[in-house]
Amino acid sequence: MxxxxxxxxxxxxxxxxxxxxxxxxxxxxxxxxxxxxxxxxxxxxxxxxxxxxxxxxxxxxxxxxxxxxxxxxxxxxxxxxxxxxxxxxxxxxxxxxxxxxxxxxxxxxxxxxxxxxxxxxxxxxxxxxxxxxxxxxxxxxxxxxxxxxxxxxxxxxxxxxxxxxxxxxxxxxxxxxxxxxxxxxxxxxxxxxxxxxxxxxxxxxxxxxxxxxxxxxxxxxxxxxxxxxxxxFEYLESSYTSPLSGKTRPLRTYATRDLIDHMAFALEVKSKVIPLYEKAFEIEYPLPKLDTLVAHDFDAGAMENWGLIIGRTHVLTFDPKSPSLRTKKMVASIMNHEVAHMWFGNITTMQWWDYLYLNEDKIYPEWKSHSTFVAQHLANALQDDASPSSHPVEVPCPNADMINQIFDGLSYSKGASILRMLYNYAGEEKFMRGVALYLKEHLYGNSVTEDLWRGIQSATGIDIPGFMDNWVKKIGFPVVTVTETEGGINVRQDRFLETGRPAAEDNETIWTIPLFLLTVADDGKSKIDSQLILDEREKFIPLDTSRAYKLNAGTVGVYRVLYPKDRLAKIADEAAKPDSFLSLEDRMGFLMDSLAMAKAGLMDTSDVLILVDALRNEKEAVVWSAITSSLTEIISVWGEDTKVQSLLAQFTRGLYRPLMERLGFESIEGESADDRQLRTSCINTLSNVDDPVVVKELRERFDKFLATGEIDAEIERSICKMGVKHGGRKEFDAMWKTVKEETTPSLVMSGLGAMGMTQDQSTVDEIFDTIVLETRDQDVDFFFSTFAMVNFRFRTYVAKKFLEHYDEYEKRFEGNWTLQFIIKLAFFALSSFEMRVEIEEFFKSRDTSKFQMTLDQALTGITARAAWVERSTTDIVTWLEAKVGQQ
Missing domain, CATH: 2.60.40.1730 (tricorn interacting facor f3 domain)
Incomplete structure (x- = not known):
């Protein structure tokens, strides 16, 4: 040979x-x-x-x-x-x-x-x-x-x-x-x-x-x-009965002895969702069984192998003895997603990896899933796709290196978001009928994007290829700018970029945009025009602007909306009303759009803080998740500015303390899932800004955990983080011991995150010089994640440590996705032009073909954040000083 x-x-x-x-x-x-x-x-x-x-x-x-x-x-x-x-x-x-x-x-x-x-x-x-x-x-x-x-x-x-x-x-x-x-x-x-x-x-x-x-x-x-x-392996067993044929099929979840007792919930979810997908796709699950295997070492979250789903411990296990709503939701979402692939991806498969995004799912209706989609998939898609270094959903794949790079949040999240937009434009019944026609037409075959469009077109009568092509084949997405004039509004579309207004050569695409215009009548009732389309650069829409209105109702469109300053204030006032006609998704989308506009320099960052402040009486956890995400990003971007950090911390405490006083630290029997989720988020947010009351409580609970092993699963991560951040070597070693002993998957994740909270320079060196070598490959990125997102003191230092150890990482993670994850995490939160230059210089002498797209996105992200800091520091300091002085 x-x-x-x-x-x-x-x-x-x-x-x-x-x-x-x-x-x-x-x-x-x-x-x-x-x-x-x-x-x-x-x-x-x-x-x-x-x-x-x-x-x-x-x-x-x-x-x-x-x-x-x-x-x-x-x-x-x-x-x-x-x-x-x-x-x-x-x-x-x-x-x-x-x-x-x-x-x-x-x-x-x-x-x-x-x-x-x-x-x-x-x-x-x-x-x-x-x-x-x-x-x-x-x-x-x-x-x-x-x-x-x-x-x-x-x-x-x-x-x-x-x-x-x-x-x-x-x-x-x-x-x-x-x-x-x-x-x-x-x-x-x-x-x-x-x-x-x-x-x-x-x-x-x-x-x-x-x-x-x-x-x-x-x-x-x-x-x-x-x-x-x-x-x-050991297993738990169940079954389901097909609503289409009446046939009963066995379902099993497999795990090693240490994890088998944590697999019952994943099995329960699987048994409930398969019949839903059979009815939705009008096709019976085609294999004789469906197993799940949970793995201690796995490169992805989970994988939809036909008949044998495999996934990581922390995304498929749920400990009934210490139940966490966050974990329960994650397991349900992951299992839903992988089961959907048994049809959409496995029965009908992409002809080549250009069509990766055709794998999609329909998740549980519980837990306000539409709002969760906005907070996760749509938010991720719009954030990633705002980069000048983004890529279309449909990417030519010249080699295996490129295939690995397009397995990113954009391919999945933007693809899902585009389908969700089409679903709302075409209507649920016709859309799902079109998907079923598509699957039946290509059973056990291969497909391209146009095959799906033809299926939906035959069910709806809409020119789906004309509607959708630019959404999947062109880079980026639009911002719709609204100008109020006599008798109505002018709407104009341009490509949205996090770095600011695009140059002419970057602004050639014209998308077919369903505007989903929400208007309010004299009687206070609202209606949505879901058929109004913007398929040209500019358009006039007759409208009574003395009444309330909003574009992209329900935040179902894959675009952002920029309103005039006066209208922005009116929508903000409406969003703050307890009986607002704006839905959860509307309030979330409005806040997400505002933050993105500020980052791109299209509005003042202080206007985002004004909106956040106006929403302080919000009751819904999913809206608070958008508030938290917005504040978290601002805090992160100014993470190395001690003056801004101090002001933001004071503002955040004033915003969240009333919530903390209402909710307390202990779960209440019979309380809503919203309150459970909100309590966890509130404690985590206040701990990140060192609220003294919260930090004191969490440190006491950490000491109790060290003494007894008992810990509240809902706030486990916050307890461990504060224990290490405000502790010393003893607390750090306790977390490292927890990780090595693999007590439970949840505690391992909490321990890894907590170790990155250390405030000791020599311990940070030890993490990246020796401890990383003893950590499972799949878990190394947790260290980088914590330093990037929370432990700002060492963020730039850790990026430099990554460059110092780069050759080791390249060799260790050859052939899997971990290296790309680490590159993104090591650099994505940096806000310094100097660091961008240093990183570019470093990689000039390296082969970056396996992660060039990720690196380009990281570098343009640094530029956008550095420009934001340069442009907006005076603006937010002025506003925060005035606001904090009133608290």
Missing amino acids: SSAPVAKEHRLPTNITPTHYELTVCTDRESLKFYGSVVIQLSVVKECSSIVFNSLGLELFNPTITSLVSAEPRVYPPSTLQLDKASERAILTLPSSLPAGATVELSLGFEAELTDQLNGYYRSSWKDGGKTKYYALTHFEPTAARRAFPCWDEPAFKATFSLTMIAREGTVNLANMPPVFEGRLTNTSVPVLWLKEKLADIVKEDDKLWKVTQFERTPLMSTYIVAYANGE
Whole structure:
């Protein structure tokens, strides 16, 4: 086997396509290796004399090509097998051509280490009675199946899979499909000679028993949702009955012994949402079972592998003994999202990763989910997409490096937000009918954006491609500027940028914008015109401006609105009324827009603080979440200005103390979910500005935790943070001990966040010089997150520490997403032109191809924040000094 460059095209040749994989995998958790064989049935589309497929990090053995067409199978001995690490491919050259129309089998043996790199087929560890144990699992999204077995690792190359797993007795084998056979390993269990010989050597040296598990054949599927695992797993079981067929299917959640008692809620959510999706999509869940596996080490939050969802401990576990509403909501949201992918993404799959955002979900109606969507997905999408270095939802993907970079908040959150806007414009019934038509039309196939648009168009009669194309194919989003004139308003659209008004070359796109105009009649009743469209640069709308109105009612549009100063004040007054006609989403969106306008220099930052102050009597937790987010960003941007920090802290205390006095520290039996959520947010916010009453209470609770192990799950993170921030080495070591002992997933997250609150310089050095090396790969970013968002004293220093250790991080996190996360977290809160120059200079001599988009966004973000500080410091100091003097 030699190493040589192969074709430079970023997509695999289509002259040969796979139709079926017979995959056998042997997992040796003691030697931390895996061995396997794969027999791939191939259809020859065009005559060819070579076969190109994906392989990375595997040792390949005994490649054989066998023709299945002739009466006697013909074997084509390959002349060379070349590997190209750069393109992640193998090329098998044959001595003679394969004719078009032929069906052949490619047989290969392979082996590799079970690494801890969080992709491909890798190992995860857990503690059982103080002893470290390992299990093996897969994470293939987006292009890591090639690290586990030779394959055609692109979404368009769908095939069926028959999997056989070999492992030691006493362990559990899991896969996409249910097992059809399980028994003792024998000579006849393995059909491929190379693997049979390899296993004979392993078994000969090992007196432990081995077993074989064979799984049902899968439907047609892409490699990125193939999944399997082996370990000492336990499970909880439930079922659901299909509302479409009446058929009952088993549902299980798997975990290691230490976590299984925390998996009941995830199982409950899964059983409730599957019937909802069956009815919504008008398609029955197609597989015989749906399992979930929780993993101690996982690169993403969770992954929608067909029939075997896998996710991190802290996003799928819920401890019923110390219930937290925040955790419960997160588990429900994640499970909803991954179950939705069983249809929207798995049954119908993107033809290429340009169409990533076609994976979407419909989340629980509880807990005011529409408001939560505004606070999370829409807010994230508009924040990310306001950067000059943003990217369209639909991004050309020349290589695997680019694919990894577009798996960001923009691809998911903006894609979801655009679909939500279309949903509200077209109407729920017609929209969902169009989605169902789309899914049925492309069952087990591949799709592009236009396929979804055609489905919705056939159900609505609307020109959906004309409406939607610029939203997905063009960079950015618009701001609609309102000017009041005689008899109505003029509305104008321009691209919105966090750095200010765009230059002409950056302002060419014209979006089709549903204005969702809300007006109020004499009787006080409001109505929304959901069909009013702005599809040109400017437009006049007849309107009685003596009455209240608002654009983007319900904050369902993916755009911002800039009002005249007088109208801004009137809407702010209305938002503050206890009986306001503005919905929760309207009040949140108005505040979010105002903050973004201030950041871009389109309005004064003091006007945002005036609006925040006007909303101090707000009752709804989700609106308070928008208030908190706005204040948090302002506090963060001025994080290294001690004068501004002092003034903001005094203002924040005055704003939140009345809430704290009403809610108290203890949950009340029977209280609303809103009050529970608001109490947690209020305590966290006041602790971040060192409110003496709150800090004293949290420190006492931390001391009690050290003494007894008891802690309030709702405010656990705030307790731990304040314990370390206002403590010393003893408190820091207690948190590090909690993290290492992995008491519960929730406490591990709280401990990691708390460690980043230290105020001691030498301890900060220790974190980044040594402790990071002992931390799970998936958790390293928590340190950077805390310093960036809360511990402002060391924020710039930590960014410099990242640059100091960059080469170590690059090597450690090669091939997964963690490096991108860390780059974003290390730099995203900086507000200094000097730091931007230093970072740019540092990376000039480095290969940034794997994270260039993330780096560009971080750098433009620094510029925007630094300009904001330069422009608005005097404005907010003047306002805050006057306001604080009145408190």
